[in-house]
Amino acid sequence: MPCSPFFLTCRQRIHTRILCLSTSVFLISALGAANKVHGQDLFALPLEELLNIQVVTATLEATSIHEAPSIMTVISHEEIQNINPRNITDILNLTPGFNMVVESLHAPLLQLRGTGNRQDNVLLLIDGHRLNCQLFGGSTYVINDIPVELIDHVEIIRGPGSALYGSNAFEAVINLITVPEQNGKQGLIYGKYGTDDTMGGGTTYASTDHDQHLVLSAAGFDSNGPNDPYVDLSAYNGTIEFPQRSKNIYANARQGNWNILALRNIENSGPYIGNTLYDNEGSDREYTTTAIEGSYSRDLNAYGNISLKTYYDEFDYDALWEAMPVRLSPPNGLFKAPTATDARLGGEVIWKKTLFSSHRFLLGSSYDQIKLYNSTLQQTGPSPSGQMVAVPASWIIPEENSHHAFFFQDQFPLFTDSHVTLGGRYDNYDKYGDTFNPRIGFTTPVNADSYIKLLYGTAFRAPSYYESNTTAHGNLVPTTDVTPERLESIEAEYSVTQPQLTWRANTFYTKITDLIETVTVPAGGTAKRNIGTIDSYGLEAEAKKIFFNSHSISINGYWNYAEDEKGDRVLRTPQYGAALILNNKWSETWNTNIQAKYTGSMEKAPVLDSNGAVLAYAEDLPATITCNCSVAFVIDKNITLRGLLYNMFDEPLYSPAPSRLDSAGNMLADFPYQGRFAMLSMEYRF
Amino acid sequence: MQPGNNILKRLSSALLLFAIATGLCLPHLCQAAIDEGRVRAAVILHIIALTQLPEPTVTPDQPLRMVVLGQDPGRLADILNAKMNEPAASTGKMVRASSFAAYDKNGETETFANALRDCQVLYLTKDGMRYLPQLSALLTKRPILTIGETEEFCQNGDGMVCLTIKAQKLAIHINRKLAIDAGFHFGAELLRHAVLVDK
Numbered sequence: 001m002p003c004s005p006f007f008l009t010c011r012q013r014i015h016t017r018i019l020c021l022s023t024s025v026f027l028i029s030a031l032g033a034a035n036k037v038h039g040q041d042l043f044a045l046p047l048e049e050l051l052n053i054q055v056v057t058a059t060l061e062a063t064s065i066h067e068a069p070s071i072m073t074v075i076s077h078e079e080i081q082n083i084n085p086r087n088i089t090d091i092l093n094l095t096p097g098f099n100m101v102v103e104s105l106h107a108p109l110l111q112l113r114g115t116g117n118r119q120d121n122v123l124l125l126i127d128g129h130r131l132n133c134q135l136f137g138g139s140t141y142v143i144n145d146i147p148v149e150l151i152d153h154v155e156i157i158r159g160p161g162s163a164l165y166g167s168n169a170f171e172a173v174i175n176l177i178t179v180p181e182q183n184g185k186q187g188l189i190y191g192k193y194g195t196d197d198t199m200g201g202g203t204t205y206a207s208t209d210h211d212q213h214l215v216l217s218a219a220g221f222d223s224n225g226p227n228d229p230y231v232d233l234s235a236y237n238g239t240i241e242f243p244q245r246s247k248n249i250y251a252n253a254r255q256g257n258w259n260i261l262a263l264r265n266i267e268n269s270g271p272y273i274g275n276t277l278y279d280n281e282g283s284d285r286e287y288t289t290t291a292i293e294g295s296y297s298r299d300l301n302a303y304g305n306i307s308l309k310t311y312y313d314e315f316d317y318d319a320l321w322e323a324m325p326v327r328l329s330p331p332n333g334l335f336k337a338p339t340a341t342d343a344r345l346g347g348e349v350i351w352k353k354t355l356f357s358s359h360r361f362l363l364g365s366s367y368d369q370i371k372l373y374n375s376t377l378q379q380t381g382p383s384p385s386g387q388m389v390a391v392p393a394s395w396i397i398p399e400e401n402s403h404h405a406f407f408f409q410d411q412f413p414l415f416t417d418s419h420v421t422l423g424g425r426y427d428n429y430d431k432y433g434d435t436f437n438p439r440i441g442f443t444t445p446v447n448a449d450s451y452i453k454l455l456y457g458t459a460f461r462a463p464s465y466y467e468s469n470t471t472a473h474g475n476l477v478p479t480t481d482v483t484p485e486r487l488e489s490i491e492a493e494y495s496v497t498q499p500q501l502t503w504r505a506n507t508f509y510t511k512i513t514d515l516i517e518t519v520t521v522p523a524g525g526t527a528k529r530n531i532g533t534i535d536s537y538g539l540e541a542e543a544k545k546i547f548f549n550s551h552s553i554s555i556n557g558y559w560n561y562a563e564d565e566k567g568d569r570v571l572r573t574p575q576y577g578a579a580l581i582l583n584n585k586w587s588e589t590w591n592t593n594i595q596a597k598y599t600g601s602m603e604k605a606p607v608l609d610s611n612g613a614v615l616a617y618a619e620d621l622p623a624t625i626t627c628n629c630s631v632a633f634v635i636d637k638n639i640t641l642r643g644l645l646y647n648m649f650d651e652p653l654y655s656p657a658p659s660r661l662d663s664a665g666n667m668l669a670d671f672p673y674q675g676r677f678a679m680l681s682m683e684y685r686f
Numbered sequence: 687m688q689p690g691n692n693i694l695k696r697l698s699s700a701l702l703l704f705a706i707a708t709g710l711c712l713p714h715l716c717q718a719a720i721d722e723g724r725v726r727a728a729v730i731l732h733i734i735a736l737t738q739l740p741e742p743t744v745t746p747d748q749p750l751r752m753v754v755l756g757q758d759p760g761r762l763a764d765i766l767n768a769k770m771n772e773p774a775a776s777t778g779k780m781v782r783a784s785s786f787a788a789y790d791k792n793g794e795t796e797t798f799a800n801a802l803r804d805c806q807v808l809y810l811t812k813d814g815m816r817y818l819p820q821l822s823a824l825l826t827k828r829p830i831l832t833i834g835e836t837e838e839f840c841q842n843g844d845g846m847v848c849l850t851i852k853a854q855k856l857a858i859h860i861n862r863k864l865a866i867d868a869g870f871h872f873g874a875e876l877l878r879h880a881v882l883v884d885k
Contacts, residue, residue: 042728043769047736047879050729051856184819208816211788299757 069411069421069441069455070161071493071506073542075154082583082593084630084644086679087144088151088176094579095156096542096556098172099599102242102673103657107140111573112158112171113510114536114562117656120464123161123169126176127252129261129293132168133315134342134370135396137464139168141315142289145246145265147202147219149190149683152177158540159508160459160489163423163439166366166405167462170487171510178252179206179215187686194644194679198223202248213254221246228672232278234328235662240671243270261293282322282335290314304353313344316374323379332386334379338395341374342465346403359412362423366407371400372465397469403429409439418444427460431468432484435460446494453493453506461485467516467528482528486513503543510536520610534570536562550585572656574600574623593630599623602656607667616667618659626651638685646677722856726849727765729856730809730833733847735779736876739806740829740869749780752807755821756814758785781807789817810834810845818844829868840883846870847880859883 042050073095085091089108093100099111109117120137123130126146132139154176161169179186184207191201202219225242232238245268252261267287290313297307317340324334346368355361375396381389409423421441428434439457446452463482488511495504515532538560546552557578562570569575578598585591604618631643647653654670662668734750749770754763763785770780784801802808802824810817812835825832832845839845840861846868848859858880860872872880 042724043731045728047729047732047875050725050732051858051879053725053855184816 068157069419069423069439069443069453070157071159071453071455071491071508071540073156073158075156077152079581079583080148080151080153081632082591082630083581083595083628084593084632084642084681085148086644086646086677088146088148088154089140089144090628090646091148091154092156092174093597094556094581094595096579097158097540097558098156099574099577101656103655107138108144109140110172113508113538113558114560114570114573114575115171115510115512115534116570117572120168121170121461122172122174123165124174124176125165126250126263126291127178127261128175129263129291129311130165130168130313131263131289131291133289134344134372134465135315135317135340136466137168137461139174141287142265142267144244145221145248145267146176146250147200147204147217147221147248149188149202149219150178150204150215150217150250152179159455159491160437160439160457160487162427162437162459163425163457164407164409166407166425166427167460167484170459170461170485178217178250179204184208188683189686190681190683192679192681194223195677196224196226198677198679200681211254211256213252215250215252217248217250219246219248226672226674226677228675230671231662231669233660233662233668234278234325235664235666236278236325236327238278240673241270242673244268245270257296257298259293259295259297261291261295263289263291265289278322278325278328282325282333283320285317285319288314288316288318290316304351306349306351308347308349310347311344314341315343316341332380335386335388336380337376337378337388339374339376340372340396340465343371343373345369345371355410356412359410361411362407362409364407365405367402367404369400369402371398372396372469373398395470396465399431399465399469401429401431403427414442415444418442429462432462435484435486449498450494450496453491453495455489455491455493457489459487459489461487463516463528470528482516483514483530485515485530487511488513500546501544503541505539505541507539508537510534512536531565533565534562536560536570538562552581552583554581554583555579569603571603571605572621572658574602576600589634591632593632595628595630597626597628599626604656604659607659607661615665616659616661618667621654621656621670624651624653625649626653640683640685642681642683644677644679644681646679647675650676722851723761723765725856727762727769729849729858730762730766731769731779731781733833733858733876734781734807734831736873737831738871738873739831749782750807751801751805752781752783752809753801753805754783754785754809754811754814755789755817756811757787758811762809762811783809789820805830807831807833810839812836815839829870831865831870837883840864848883857881 042053075091075095080091083091083094089100092098092110097112100108101111101117102108103117107119109119110122111117112122115121119140120132122139124132124139124143131142133141154174157173159172161173165173185205187203187205189203193199200219200221202217204217205215207214222245223243225244226240228240230238230240246266248263248265250263253259265288269285270283291311293309293311295307295309297305299305317338319338321336321338322333323336326333346366348364348366350362350364352360352362375398377391377395378388379391380386405425405427407423407425409421411419411421414420419442421439421443423439424436426434426436437458437460440455442454444452462484468482489508491506491508493504493506496502512532512534514530515534516528516530517532518526519529519531521527538558540556540558542554542556544552544554555578557576559576561575562573564570577600580596582594583591584593601623602621604620606614606617609615626647627649629645629648633641635641652672653674654672657670659670660668752766763783766781766783770782784796786798786801790798808821808825808830810832815834815836824830831847833847833849834840834845835849837848837850837859840848840859843861843864846861846865850857850859858876860877860880861883862872862877865872
């Protein structure tokens, strides 16, 4: 049937007429409202009436958490200091709905709303700059290398964020905000020492003067990680290790309307059990993340505000896998050395303006050029010397792609004190085509203390290069036809904020389609395919009570039910969990903070043969309770001593990686990670 | 992703919801929210009119001098100056405002030092709060009515009057003790509409 208004169906005709009518009403009303505002003589009104007028800010400053069109949690600077986390994932682990786990590749995985163990479904930002790599799509390759001492607060949005941020803002957006602009100069020098031969240190400096602002940070970290005995795939009595070494430098400088941001992070992770599940002491991986951004922002007075940004990001992956240890593949073992680099060059322009006196409007556009290169694979050759030789077909196909986007957001008051947020983003990938993702939010106060939010949104996640460009290596067969995953979500939240008690509860329904999964192909091997579907719904809640003015107790919890396309519950994720944080500020000089995290049990799938018959049933991972304790003691006005005892009861924590059988046909034990850990740190502030 | 059909379907669904929502907001649009800068300027004129200064530094026919310090996206100074040029402000007191984006950064028509020396009212935007340490010496030398945009400004004893946004409306906080110590007295009508914060 031709595409023409004359051939619309009855429903389409009704929709079209409603659209036209409502749009006309909107435009006429807006014009009318604008005229009415200009005609009103504010300066003739008495004070009482002036204080009853609804106002809208001209600057589109950050809206309050109540007005934000998303389920939002903010971890404040004071909370971060009181918790004294080892890293940023320790903070996320205490956030409602989040659970952090480790599978094989050392980069932590997030469990959120029961949808699986992933890191590519969350967008990570630092001061608004994207940090997800294109190679794996992951957000956690760099997250634990950014020193917590650099972070002022963390903004976490649960739910779809693609309407503003595009790909990877799939199930959450995490924005790490560094030292804010404050008058004068401030600095921090710190050092830390802990168990597992852990050492770290760094310095942070911030200066704000007139129209200049500067943040500089440098940090280093070195730890051998936990070292536990483990019987591997070959029934060998080995050890599980998670060493980590990282160096991080960060700079953010503003001069007038100009701003520049730069980050360089190098992480080196050594031997680990890995997904080959052999004790492979010879493995080593290095990730290097580089980010540079320059921006210019100008207030155009009556014409709003415009900001332009250009950026360059690079993620360099350089690994050495001991795929087969020497004892199993003499004389040299089987070593593989893949490398790849992804780079992103692009720019963005955003215009903000108050329209019709009450609409906070934002319009933006971006363009990226993304490239995968330096893709090489070497492995141990047949030579008795074990020299590495290049593999002709590399592990990832190099490629260059472009992507452009247009996005908008309009936030306006609806009835007294209520807000409606409408937004949408159009993304066009030369490889995948285009997509439009809307976001609609309605927030309203119920009374002076409480708010309701109703939210709807969709999101997408473009495949990473590893998912879309793999060649045959290991078990993987070439995969070049995966398409983006899609998500649709409805959320509702009720929150209460009183002087010493805040609490909020939200419910959600999320549907994910075209989920990229690894499947066994008939010809043998595995491949990435868009075959999965997940329906997830649940509840999240958090509350914080302040008592005796300087003590607080926070509690949060979640419950979810997620099922896949077969109607089975999504495995290897907890269905419920809770966290409790008790902070006691006993005096100006010392503070204690106790955290307890409960994670529900995780069901594991049985091990199947190639025909789908059950070979062995796996035991579920039991529920766990981990408790941490932090103490801070202010020795001097400028010197603070902090102590951390992580997992102080040494609760066994096991990876929820899929179960395997060892060479003897026995169920391979789940490998443990992070038992009890202690750390002392000293800070000098100036 | 399927170009074409899915996009149109999504776009039309979003537009339909948008149209319904904006159709519903017709009652609101007839009582649209007002630009904050204009309301703030009107309230400031009332505050100044209801405040007795410790010593008459200007004659009744002369405008009071106000310095707005910090980034001023609401264009407060421009709005106040535009009002000053009208025949008679309803409050009876006129205010001439000078805006300075940063401390010690001269304006187009006068130097920062001269403006500070002659002002009776100092307004600090949120951005201007960072200059409090530099201003502390000046504020102890002679009485200046200090107005800010954050509650902490009054609660911490740094300023006398704060105009904040609560539930999308302007709210007035007053540190009466600080004002009285400097010789200022607020009228009953102003105190009736303000939250008193004394430190």
